[in-house]
Amino acid sequence: MPCVQPARPEKVRGVKEESFIREGKGKLEITIEGEETLKTTIRGSLKSVEEVAEMLGVEARDGKIEAVVDGVKVRMERGKLELEFESGERMRIEKA
Template identity: 70%
Template sequence: MPCIHPPDKVENINEESFMRKDGGSLKVRIENEGETLETTMTGSLKSVEEIAEMLGVEAENGSIKAVVDGVKVRMERGRLELEFENGERMKIEKT
């Protein structure tokens, strides 16, 4: 169920691209035009370094603060936030 639309530079990426299929638990929240979709999924976030490499950015002090093709990416261990040019936001957090 791809709810986000990745920028052209990082093709073939969706919500699941940031996650591992293991025994953890994640809360996924998507906000769009005043509407919010929130769900819990089984899995864990990939490491900050893995996601930085996937997006082609540098991780500093265990976190990411970057803009990739107009998408603001903020990540620290256990939490990832993406904010798109059209105002949509996605947050994935360890529960």
């Protein structure tokens, strides 16, 4: 059984929400929930679960990520990414 590795925040200091998106075909719906709810649609696709796991320095299990990295709760499965920040705001990026 592989060892569970803790998230490595030093790897994600420069990571922004755009880092999870690959330019190209497809559409993504982005929803930001805070004091107000904002929705928008952009062109592109989400990076794969494995790519995001490597980028964050966490381990993907059964094609999913559930981790806390630098105070941000990250949940991802194919075609859907959720980020919950310490401020209580949530961002959801999913295939449209």
